[in-house]
Amino acid sequence: MKKLNDEDIQAYFQAGNSGFWKVESEEGKKTRLYTDEITDELFGITEDLSPEKCMEYVAEHIYPQERECFWDYMEELKSHESEAVYRYTHPVKGVIYIRCTGRRVPSPDNMIRIVGYHQEAGDIVHFEKEKLLENRLLQQNQHLKDENKNQISYYKELLDTISVGVLSYTLPEHELVHMNAEAMRIYGVETVGEAQENLGRLIGAVSYLNQNVIEKLMDMRYHDGAVSYECVIPDGKGHLTPAIAKTEIFYTSDGKKTILTTFLDISENVTLKKSLKEAQESNAVISAISKIYWTIYSMNLRTDSFEEVVGGEVMHRLTGSHGCASEAFRTARKSVVSREDQKTMREFFEVTTLAARLQQEETIAREYLAADGHWHMGRFIVKQRDANGTVTEVLYVARDITEEKKQEFEYQEQLKRIAQEAEKANISKTDFLRRMSHDIRTPINGIRGITQIANHFPEDLQKQQECRDKVLTASGFLLNLVNDILDMNKMESGTLQLEEKTFDLRKVLGESTGIVEMQGHEKGISLNLGAVNIIHNQLVGSPLHLQQILQNIGSNAVNYNHVGGKIIVGCQEISSDDRTAVFEFTCTDNGIGMSEEFQEHLFEPFTQENRLEQKANMGTGLGMTIVSQLVKLMGGQICFTSKVDEGTSFVITLPFQISSDRESKMPESSVENVSLKGKRALLVEDNELNMEIAQFILENENMLVRCAWNGKEAVDIFARAKPGEYNLILMDIMMPVMDGLEAARQIRAMDRPDAKLIPIVAMSANAFQDDVERSKKAGINKHIAKPLTGESVIREIKSML
Secondary structure: OOOOOHHHHHHEEEEEEEEEEEEEEOOOOOOEEEEEEHHHHHOOOOOOOOHHHHHHHHHHHHHHHHHHHHHHHHHHOOOOEEEEEEEEEEEEEEEEEEEEEEEEEEEOOOOOEEEEEEEEEOOOOOHHHHHHHHHHHHHHHHHHOOOOOOHHHHHHHHHHHHHHEEEEEEEEOOOEEEEEEHHHHHHOOOOHHHHHHOOOHHHOOOEOOOOHHHHHHHHHHOOOEEEEEEEEEEOOOOOOOEEEEEEEEEEOOOEEEEEEEEEEOOOOOOOHHHHHHOOOOOHHHHHHOOOOOEEEEEEOOOOOEEEEEOHHHHHHHHHOOOEEEEHHHHHHHHHHHHHHHHHHHHOOHHHHHHHHHHHOOOEEEEEEOOOOOOEEEEEEEEEEOOOOOOEEEEEEEEEEOOOHHHHHHHHHHHHHHHHHHHHHHHHHHHHHHHHHHHHHHHHHHHHHHEEEEEEOOOOOHHHHHHHHHHHHHHHHHHHHHHHHHHHHHHHHHHHOOOEEEEEEHHHHHHHHHHHHHHHHHOOOOEEEEEEEEEEOOOEOOOEEEEEHHHHHHHHHHHHHHOOOEEEEEEEEEEOOOOOOEEEEEEEOOOOOOHHHHOOOOOOOOOOOOHHHHHHOOOOOOOOHHHHHHHHHHOOOOOEEEOOOOOOEEEEEEEEEEEOOOOOOOOOOOOOOOEEEEEOEEEEEEHHHHHHHHHHHHHOOOOOEEEEEEHHHHHHHHHHHOOOOOOEEEEEEEOOOOOHHHHHHHHHHHHHHHHHHHHOOOEHHHHHHHHHHHHHHHHHOOOOEOOOOOOHHHHHHHHHHH
């Protein structure tokens, strides 16, 4: 079985809110205190203090009446291990109780070193049963200390020897991480291997006094948290062990999610039966139990009588300290129980049927709403049976469960909300699939239909050209649809990466307006340049996404306009400082506009206004959603005004870093005159159609092409080739046998001069920024997104040769 490592042991004690500390003292020097993060939080230390200041800070915040005792305790630690609980004035929480344990450790010099841990005592000692556990732990501590165990071994020994069961296993693998001796005893297993083999059966056999616990424990598979509860654990040999337990989520040092359960056997010393017997001898025990149960009656069913062990002021006033049990319950029910629960609690409190109801049970319980609005749980527990097994004496206990019910109701509401959200998501998914089915099938149907028309007129060159143009238009719509969906997915998952590169703002504006102007020209719409005021032209940001925003806005101004319409675009630098400049981009058209009702939904996915004049311009319905998300990611704002039949105006405000590179860039040399004739290219592609397209593009420029059908074949061909034989490698990314990234890495790693220098161009349908970054890390120079166009491919190749 996998053992707990040192980091796991430390993490376990951190999960218990235990902070470690070290004190060093030397003659003639100030005492120094070293703490970890948990101890800092416990002491309320928020500043980065020196060890000397840290010691002074803690000493000043110790409760005034206990400072002398504290320093006596520190002197005591110099000679032997000890423990103390003292009051401490926390700067935020006020006065708290802190438990401190420490011991002196060997030091090669005359320095006195004391190490130990602190934890807040208020979360530890609440009940006498926990005091028992504390005493046992202290005894084990003393025993291990005498044996001079080192700190980590001490913790391991402690876990294996304490009388508290510890069981931990990973999720979802259910691999046993740790099971100490007490846990193996209670579950009735001899070895860890036996426990691992039967882990599912052991866990499944546990029964819970409160059935709501099962649901909460199952929920921990998906959400972190902690659950405290009472349970009964069978050992498989007929013996049942009642226990109090706590299960919580714990992460090991290597990030493994584990279930960590600690449980205490209460069959002999902490059950209510023994608590009642001890209550007759110790008021302290009764006081501890009364913190949980505000009413405890000891009842004799044969005589229908009761004696009050613990009773709140209200119950004591109603029923007294002893008397007739049936009458006491009748009086209490009428006064305490709410009207809606009167009937069910009348049956539950019926003393004459208790023996029969407990014949096969050790305890029965019921929740009810009190008249004051609080929730209570009443429970009958078998105390005594006669020789025939008939119940003769019982305990009745009651406690307030208002907070638990509140959490339960909140959890139910949460489940209800989750169900509603899931239903809404399912409806959205159905609507998405319906919409995608329509938007994908429509252009595909057009492509197939236009192809059939072209086949019908093989000799009509004008008709052939017309059909090819329509096929390109339909395929372009499909490409835009896929790109929009992928962009939305990236943004919704939070994985869209913005570039951080220097760019020329005027160049980006020119390219964007040029494309929009060309689109408008085809539809008889003019584009005019409005106010342009740019002080800082060289910026740092994501020019790709800026261009996407501007083109989407501009394309909409074209698509939703009339023949003869006008578009005015502008850009003004509205503010700047030493590092950042803020720009305002505007786009105004006199098109068909938007209704007020639709304007409220403009930025929602797949929304389009259903108007007759828009039918010919229907897009994917994702463009404005993408624009608004990109503007938000880039730290900007977008607003608009629109009126039906008058037009729309958009104003986008975006901040950019000012480039520190003040040198003017030389204009890029033209690549038009570069000849590719006779250049040798290694083309790597696993798809026959894509291979044919790429090969045509290259050979059309008189290049010599060698084909490889996967990355492994490309690596072998290049390895066998003479140095300098190939001028270029075009590499698909997703291929069988070996992908393009691995092939590029292996080529770059070859011990030959051209392996480091040969240009490698990626051809991939994966066109996101993170895909481009992975290509660069693999040694690829350029990343061309599919589908390939001859013009763009040749331009990129010429720029590299």
